[in-house]
Amino acid sequence: MDQLTNSLQATTNQAVADLTANPGLAQGLMSPGSYDQLVNGTNLAPASFGKAVERLTAQYVQADPILANQFEYLSQPFVSTPDFAGTIGGNTYTFDITTDASVASHLTRPYGATTTYITYPGLPQGLVFPK
Structure with a gap:
């Protein structure tokens, strides 16, 4: 399981680094309303950033043949589920990305209690998000 955890942590770290270096990436990962939370720095901005991290991580997993074979993205709007299952x-095993x-x-x-948490600083x- 450590291999899965380390792989997903590294991929999440890359997503955070890429969003930090290019905040505009978030715009293509969420609804206009969620993105506006980031642009306007509202109290929902941290949750919107989390959505962007999760979704960019999922894209990176899907684009990597090895990771795509090991992980399934489970997240669904308005449904409480772990973000990923890894085999x-x-x-x-289940994994959730959070701060x-x-x-x-x-x-x-x-x-x-049965999920492994992949964390990032928040x-x-x-960080300024372009309009």
Whole structure:
């Protein structure tokens, strides 16, 4: 399982780095309303950034033949599910991408105790999203 965790963590880290370097990438990953939260720096901006991180990670997983064979993107709008299922050695594990600060609240979800958390620091302070 460590191999799955490390692979998904590295891919998530790349998504965060790419969004930080090019915040406009987020625009193509979410609805106009969610993107506006980022542009306007509202209290929903951190959640919108999380959506962008999750969705860009899913795109990177899908584009990599090895990762695409190991992971399935599970996330659905308005449904509480882990973000990914990963399979190795015939065993399937679930993963959720979130911030360090949000892990505790994720643990209370129905799948919380059996899920591995892939974390990132959160919305970088002062990051400007183009209109």
